[in-house]
Amino acid sequence: MAPHAPTGPATAVRSAPTSAARPIGDVPLHEAASTSTGVGELDRVLGGGIVAGAVVLLAGEPGVGKSTLLLDVAARWAAGGRRTLYVSAEESAAQVRLRATRTDALRDTLYLAAETDLGAVLAHIDQLDPTLLVLDSVQAVTVSGADGVPGGVAQVREVTNALVRVAKQRRLPVLLVGHVTKDGTVAGPRLLEHLVDVVLSFEGDRHSGLRLVRASKNRFGPADEVGCFEMTETGIREVADPSHLFTSARAEPVPGTALTVTQEGRRPLLSEVQALVAPSAAQTPRRVTHGLEGGRVSVILAVLERKARVRLYNKEVYVSTVGGARVIDPAADLSVALAVASAAAEHAYHRPLVALGEVGLSGEVRRVGGIERRVAEAARLGFGLALVPPGSNISLRGMRAVEVGTVAAAVDLLQLRPAKRRDPDGPHLRLAEG
Template identity: 70%
Template sequence: MAKTVPQSHQCSECGWRAPKWLGRCPQCQAWGSIAEVGVSATHGATAPVNPAQPITEVSLAAAASLGSGVGELDRVLGGGITPGSVVLLAGEPGVGKSTLLLEVASRWARAGRRTLYASAEESAAQVRLRAERTHAVVDELYLAAENDLGAILGHIEELSPQLLVLDSVQTVQVPGVDTTPGGVAQVKEVTAALVRVAKQRAMPVLLIGHVTKEGTVAGPRTLEHLVDVVLNFEGEPHSSLRLLRAAKNRFGPADEVGCFELTEDGIREVADPSGLFTALHAEPAPGTCLSISLAGRRPLLTEIQALVAPSAAPMPRRVTHGVESGRVAMLLAVLQRRAGVKLHNKEVYVSTVGGARLIDPASDLAAAIAVASAACDQSFARPVVAIGEIGLSGELRRVPGVERRLAEAARLGFQVALVPPGCGGRVGALRAVEVTTVANALAVLGLRKKTDPERPQLSVVEQAG
């Protein structure tokens, strides 16, 4: 009978097993992903440490979340930080990850809860300097400049903190693992050890993670599976706006968004960010239209601007910023084919205001109206909010959350909104006008070329005035 060779090594990327270490996985071709795993000689049953119990008798007190002191972070986490949870915050260099978590650590410490901030990249003096600048110096906030996992665990044993912040998980090393810091085995071992400590002590752990040039979290893919929450911190280099998005959340919704503003004195919460995505005009300007997009469950007022200019080139330019270029190309084709807006010999530029990035199809109608307004060089008598997805035949389709969008528009003081069929009515002083097609929307707004000899009937915007 052939002797069975124990499969003592496993690939952290695809799970392939081997009896010995290999530099490259033969199955997924990943380098440095094979590490030794414990192999048990028997698979017999053992007595459980914690016996199973009916779900009705499980206490919810241990999972009650605690407010971090940063309202926008609590919104994304689903109400606060859960004891024993491990949260991974990832983002590009310079986006403000360390500044945000230092602010969270200081507010947590101000509540009388001992906090340990372990920095594996900066010295304690450098962290103190940033804390002075952001007014985050608190007595209950302890700093430790360590990149050795054993030393960090020693600080945890000595201080017994109620929150641990580690900056960053890719720079911490385990002496017994023969790979460089940031390697697959190192990151996996560090994260697994911190997860065990977090669960044993019911201590929340906030980890800062690096990202690759593709925008994904650096290290093994299993890192995102080990932690409880994965947050992405995003922002344009030329803009002070920062958005916090949840990619994974075991304790709340994974579609919520938090808004922050990065200033010279640190980071500031933006509870009502609608004003950041709009521009103030002294008088209505051609080529602008407003829409209400949904970032998670939060309605945000966004402004889309368009510029249409003649072009002598055989292939006129189409430039977009903050809006998907493919989506804009489709809208231009629909406008020319279904609404008679001639754009084949025009350059078209479409952009959002304030660094907003629109992926919500509900902004299709606003983008189309902005382009048509720029092509006709006409503005509206007063601001109009346009909500709706446009199909290839030019029809308007319903989008989710119309009630929330209209309620936000009414709260901001708007009086006219264009919506798909079945969504009309009044919300306070706001009048929601139903339009069936993009051509119908342009006719309702009274958009026309200046060379047209006949003036169409009075638009709803003029009627509202």
């Protein structure tokens, strides 16, 4: 091919470029600078704030609180005097107004429109020239003249593409609500993930007010951050320090509890494991777990029995997390072992400490990811002692990190054996020590 021959099929039509290609170093950085949304926990997940022209999809199951969160974001954005447009395609303006009254989201520059037609939504954007658009939800907007059923794949793609174009042209940040159904079928956000810049999933537990926002895709920041919120009667509240949610506040040490630091994404969270051990006459004593994986707990119980001489075969064992936390992080293994050993011995250890480490089948304590971050979180919360896997090499002011090689060693250190089996000369932590 001659060097100057046009590339591509000879019939391709050329059009004028929208802007000249620039050396990459000449592209101004501020065009991708982010602005705080006014909600710290959301900023954290977004990677500092929202970028002009970015389209963010917030996906979640029905009733989790998507509208509540985005109305709150819109109100905080508008509180700075910025024109903000909230388009509701699912609820009437009066319904949204009612929610705004309940959640204290009435602002002078927060504009509300109830529209279900894409053309009308675009007209509102042209008329108002907002600095932020919230659309609730992308599946409820229809395109007249386009193929497919409203909410179906073709229409949702059309709506999203149009909004992405407008967002880029106007450098308008857009927050879209997307529905996910349990079976994930009808035009689920999966289809939209390629089209938008950021995908956030909004998760919650039916039985608690806790809500987590995670980024599963982020073109502007890390995709493993987690934001914590709490749903209350007066709306959604950010929880900047969630560690207290998963622990019980107690002044006195109690047998059968252990603290650990789990990770949600890259965020360390203090979590508590509680255990109850009771005598059983049954051939197969009960083992019940809440918030933890039953299989994992069984392994830890077997390790305790065989490798650390904690007798459980004739006992019922109940193990649970606090605050409805679901802990699947293997780093919590050691705390499960210590909670059960402490419950079996009816012996509480007297100094607040966190236990970190995965437990292997031979009873060894294995290294876990993010150990420095976890220990640093414990130190921040005022803990001065941590049991950590061998080779962790933690040196942190005010924190004593004791490396334990095996579950048995940890049980011995804390003297978690029934009184008659405790070895007074064995290794143990001098708990009064500073």
